[in-house]
Amino acid sequence: xxxxxxxxxxxxxxxxxxxxxxxxxxxxxxxxxxxxxxxxxxxxxxxxxxxxxxxxxxxxxxxxxxxxxxxxxxxxxxxxxxxxxxxxxxxxxxxxxxxxxxxxxxxxxxxx
Amino acid sequence: xxxxxxxxxxxxxxxxxxxxxxxxxxxxxxxxxxxxxxxxxxxxxxxxxxxxxxxxxxxxxxxxxxxxxxxxxxxxxxxxxxxxxxxxxxxxxxxxxxxxxxxxxxxxxxxxx
Numbered sequence: 001x002x003x004x005x006x007x008x009x010x011x012x013x014x015x016x017x018x019x020x021x022x023x024x025x026x027x028x029x030x031x032x033x034x035x036x037x038x039x040x041x042x043x044x045x046x047x048x049x050x051x052x053x054x055x056x057x058x059x060x061x062x063x064x065x066x067x068x069x070x071x072x073x074x075x076x077x078x079x080x081x082x083x084x085x086x087x088x089x090x091x092x093x094x095x096x097x098x099x100x101x102x103x104x105x106x107x108x109x110x111x112x
Numbered sequence: 113x114x115x116x117x118x119x120x121x122x123x124x125x126x127x128x129x130x131x132x133x134x135x136x137x138x139x140x141x142x143x144x145x146x147x148x149x150x151x152x153x154x155x156x157x158x159x160x161x162x163x164x165x166x167x168x169x170x171x172x173x174x175x176x177x178x179x180x181x182x183x184x185x186x187x188x189x190x191x192x193x194x195x196x197x198x199x200x201x202x203x204x205x206x207x208x209x210x211x212x213x214x215x216x217x218x219x220x221x222x223x224x225x
Contacts, residue, residue: 032212041218042219043202043216046214046215087153091155098167099160100157100214102154102155
């Protein structure tokens with residue numbers, strides 16, 4: 001029973017356009033959400049996070065949106081660059097458990 | 113200077129063998145983790161140690177035994193390897209036991225034949 005789901009296995013966008021990666025979760029006790037980026041043969045690296053008390057967090061070209069009522073978050077990348085091509089993992093945690101639950105990832109390809 | 117390093121990166125072995133994967137972090141973190149990425153690409157937590165104390169032990173077969181000799185090291189020993197153990201195993205560390213940003217190693221790809 002997967003508590004964090006990324007239903008799009010892949011996404012292809014043109015350089016300079018917006019990339020929108022989506023993530024859904026089922027556990028209403030999750031209170032912290034993160035996005036990780038992973039290149040081939042490397043471990044995931046932290047990208048951006050958001051607490052459940054917020055609905056938006058921005059860091060440069062990356063913005064994460066949280067819709068608690070819909071149990072949905074999304075990552076926006078504007079403008080997309082070829083170097084953004086990677087697998088993006090959504091993750092969620094319930095802070096008192098110490099566990100980070102990951103989705104299965106979305107492969108983003110940004111075409112020049 | 114690698115922050116979280118795992119060895120070996122690749123491991124090919126026969127069913128029934130015993131193998132270990134080592135992990136070391138030089139970030140001064142007090143919490144370390146083992147995650148497994150299976151064929152469906154999900155990253156699933158297996159174990160977590162905080163200052164050498166086991167704090168998370170997910171539903172993992174007893175054949176998997178973590179060991180933390182000090183807070184900078186977390187090793188994973190697997191007995192009687194099975195085909196289904198084939199996966200990429202990631203070590204990670206964080207400051208504090210309540211998950212925030214995790215720092216991952218490059219992963220160790222285990223193939224059981």
